[in-house]
Amino acid sequence: MNVTVNGEPRELGDGATVASVVELLDVNPGARGVAVALDGEVVSRGRWADTPLSEGSMVEVVAAIGGG
Amino acid sequence: MRGVMSDPLRIADRELSSRLILGTGGFANHELLAQACRAAEAELCTVALRRLDPAARGSILDVLDEAGVSVLPNTAGCYTARDAVTTAQLAREAFETDWIKLEVIGDDRTLLPDAVELVAAAEELVDDGFTVLPYTTDDPVLARRLEDVGCVAVMPLGSPIGSGMGICNPYNLSIIIERAGVPVILDAGVGTASDAALAMELGCDAVLCASAISRAHDPVAMARAVALGVQAGRLAGGAGRIPRRRYAQASTPEEGVPAFDVQGLSQ
Numbered sequence: 001m002n003v004t005v006n007g008e009p010r011e012l013g014d015g016a017t018v019a020s021v022v023e024l025l026d027v028n029p030g031a032r033g034v035a036v037a038l039d040g041e042v043v044s045r046g047r048w049a050d051t052p053l054s055e056g057s058m059v060e061v062v063a064a065i066g067g068g
Numbered sequence: 069m070r071g072v073m074s075d076p077l078r079i080a081d082r083e084l085s086s087r088l089i090l091g092t093g094g095f096a097n098h099e100l101l102a103q104a105c106r107a108a109e110a111e112l113c114t115v116a117l118r119r120l121d122p123a124a125r126g127s128i129l130d131v132l133d134e135a136g137v138s139v140l141p142n143t144a145g146c147y148t149a150r151d152a153v154t155t156a157q158l159a160r161e162a163f164e165t166d167w168i169k170l171e172v173i174g175d176d177r178t179l180l181p182d183a184v185e186l187v188a189a190a191e192e193l194v195d196d197g198f199t200v201l202p203y204t205t206d207d208p209v210l211a212r213r214l215e216d217v218g219c220v221a222v223m224p225l226g227s228p229i230g231s232g233m234g235i236c237n238p239y240n241l242s243i244i245i246e247r248a249g250v251p252v253i254l255d256a257g258v259g260t261a262s263d264a265a266l267a268m269e270l271g272c273d274a275v276l277c278a279s280a281i282s283r284a285h286d287p288v289a290m291a292r293a294v295a296l297g298v299q300a301g302r303l304a305g306g307a308g309r310i311p312r313r314r315y316a317q318a319s320t321p322e323e324g325v326p327a328f329d330v331q332g333l334s335q
Contacts, residue, residue: 067116068091068278
């Protein structure tokens with residue numbers, strides 16, 4: 001299926017979940033300061049593995065940076 | 069004197085002994101940030117969220133942990149209440165805190181807050197259980213509206229973010245301080261230590277400082293200077309300044325001045 005991850009088009013296999021995207025970005029699922037929104041809604045870490053993506057899903061994966 | 073300096077800052081259910089909140093944006097590297105944290109004696113540091121950069125090495129959270137400070141996530145870069153609320157929810161998930169420094173910007177050149185979106189976002193976040201500290205203009209009415217919707221502090225600007233222009237309207241800031249029932253934290257505009265001192269003299273409860281420190285020629289020295297400015301201003305504000313007057317008032321007694329000009333001798 002075709003999804004968008006942090007603004008970039010990506011192709012993922014059937015059955016892909018939020019956890020698949022996190023893995024794709026080479027992020028340790030236990031990494032601190034990381035959060036995910038799927039189609040504008042926050043998906044809590046505990047639900048990454050069982051939240052499926054669908055064709056056209058927009059996924060934002062964010063991490064901590066310095067900021068005022 | 070001891071009372072003023074050891075009096076902790078109370079925000080919501082938290083007590084902080086440091087009245088300088090350090091913004092972590094703009095540091096050249098993590099090592100410099102860690103040194104500045106120590107020099108500032110900060111207990112609370114702001115952090116932001118951006119799209120994950122797979123090439124980034126080392127998390128800022130580890131640096132802040134090492135320095136022994138807590139994080140205050142912000143919603144920098146949000147232009148609508150909706151985006152700010154989603155960003156705050158992401159921050160709660162990422163940082164495991166319901167504290168949020170709420171920023172909703174209305175214009176990309178001035179980075180001034182959008183009052184309408186700001187109040188809407190604050191209200192929604194308070195309802196959602198967040199502990200909200202909003203970045204606001206120096207408008208006393210807007211500050212009151214933010215307090216009314218349940219914000220635990222207000223964070224008026226001295227001047228635009230990163231401008232280093234100091235406190236452009238100390239009169240408005242004073243009105244906010246006089247009327248606020250929650251802590252007032254000067255946010256944005258500090259250019260150097262004296263600006264932070266002035267904020268505290270006026271009666272601010274704390275100062276948030278980012279660019280003035282991170283972009284100084286020597287960020288670690290400036291972190292120390294701003295921390296001392298905050299302490300000096302707090303002490304001076306509590307000490308009670310003398311009134312301003314247009315004419316001089318001698319500090320040396322005028323009584324008992326000896327007379328040397330004996331008539332006739334000096335001519």
